[in-house]
Amino acid sequence: MEKKVGYTRNNLFTTAPIMESFPQLADWMKEEMEKDRKRPHYEKGVLIEELWMEDKKHLKALPLTDLSIFSVKSTKVNKYGEIEVDGEKFVIHKAKMKQTLVIKMEWDQFTCFMNDGEMVYQEARPYMNTTRAIPWNDILIDWEKKPRSVRYSRFFKYLPERVQTYLTIRSEETRSRVKGIKKLLEKHTLNDIHMALERKERFERAPHELGFILEAREASYPEKLNEIHTPEILLNYETDLNIYDKRLCPSLEGGAS
The missing domain is CATH 2.30.30 (SH3 type barrels.)
Incomplete structure (x- = not known):
């Protein structure tokens, strides 16, 4: 077994392969080792693939359940x-x-x-190296119990910058703001809240007021309607303001005063 590990390492990993995931690496190694069967055995002079096909006849069936190793x-x-x-x-x-x-x-x-x-x-x-979702609801519950720990939490750095500022700008309101942000996350994302705090005066707003702002932002941008009544020539038409200049002030365009 150890010799085969060394053989695999020396023949497949002398140049580090590009690894995207463990399944991808396993598929690549399987493909390379199947190619390696095409050579003659060093002692028997027969293709390794032929020897393998003969060995397969004597193999026993694998267990129906996986062996759990832990x-x-x-x-x-x-x-x-x-x-x-x-x-x-x-x-x-x-x-x-x-x-x-x-x-x-x-x-x-x-x-x-x-x-x-x-x-x-x-x-x-x-x-x-798998991506893990941050359980913000559980974290905010903990922060609500211990508001002074917010700034020192290892999760604090993963908040959008404006949300960080909003939670810590007034230490006496940190608990209520944490509770409010937790409520806002039921309908909105942290990025939505970050965008709602684009104006400095909004850092003074209570969380429920930010909720009104977020709802207003969503309501003010309805989906584009599909309609067939506008003539095609007017679609994406751009107004030429020079025409209005000529009409309103001909002298600027060399016309009669």
């Missing part, structure tokens, strides 16, 4: 509601501070369980 460890939730996996921190919203969790570590993902077996979190392992 390790199990335990960890404690820190005071910020986080655990650390593979050097990266993850927030576990359903767990309490200092609570011990059991983690099932598989090659591509990990799963967190309470002591009673309840699953509270599942995520891809960091080296899988």
Whole structure:
């Protein structure tokens, strides 16, 4: 087995291949190794592909269910509601501070369980480089309980710049503004809220007032109507203002005064 690993590394990875994903890499390696069967065996002088076809006749059927390979460890939730996996921190919203969790570590993902077996979190392992959605609703619930932690939260930097300012510009209103933003996210996106804060005076508005502004913005841009009554010659017609200049002030165009 180890010799085959070395053979594969020396023949397929002497120049690092371009990897888009693990499935893509596996398909590429399968294709390359199938090509490699076309050469004669170093000792038997027969094509490796012919030897493989003969070996297949003696293979046994694979199990109907996958063999689950994993390790199990335990960890404690820190005071910020986080655990650390593979050097990266993850927030576990359903767990309490200092609570011990059991983690099932598989090659591509990990799963967190309470002591009673309840699953509270599942995520891809960091080296899988998968995009994770930020659970803003859960985060805002935590911020509402601890408004002074907003500025120091590791999620704060992922907010649009104007939303960051809106939440922290008045420290005494941070709790109510966090609660209001959470309510706005039921109908709008963070980018929508960011765009609604394009004017400085709007940073003084309460969250429900921003809601009125967002609804007005959406109502003021109706979808373009499809109609057949406008003559084709007038579609996309651009007015030539020089014609009006000549009519209103002929002297500017060399005409009679």
